[in-house]
Amino acid sequence: PATGGIKKPHRYRPGTVALREIRRYQKSTEMLIRKLPFQRLVREIAQDFKTDLRFQSTAVQALQEAAEAYLVGLFEDCNLC
Template identity: 55%
Template structure:
């Protein structure tokens, strides 16, 4: 026997008709809230991806992460923290540069005067 699709049909029973009429009357008598509109909501992850792109485009990183790593019982002046951060950045860049030169096998070019 061939399969057939179900078709939605309106109910003609009396009780459900009464319930529908009661709901309709309540809806019509309720105060209208047409002026209030819900704010737009982005899907999960959209805003996070936008923030990732934003922070990847920035060249300057905040020094909050460095201060968090440096937290100890000692007190530092803000200028000292800035100098330490600058020195650590320079050291990291120099290390990366040396590693790239080693992998590119052109380490000796700078050592020849």
């Protein structure tokens, strides 16, 4: 006897969503790390070297772009293994 069963929610196969996210982020050019948390981290690390340092916004932006480029390269290399 068929009962009015609950329909299962649709699930993608393992890896499908990850591949979609990879393609989406490869197309995009915006920063992937949020600006304020990154800025706080930079200031926290800089405190160990010299107190009361001030940063130009372009300097923090350059550091963030370099950090993201490094991390993206690192993850790409990890994916090759």
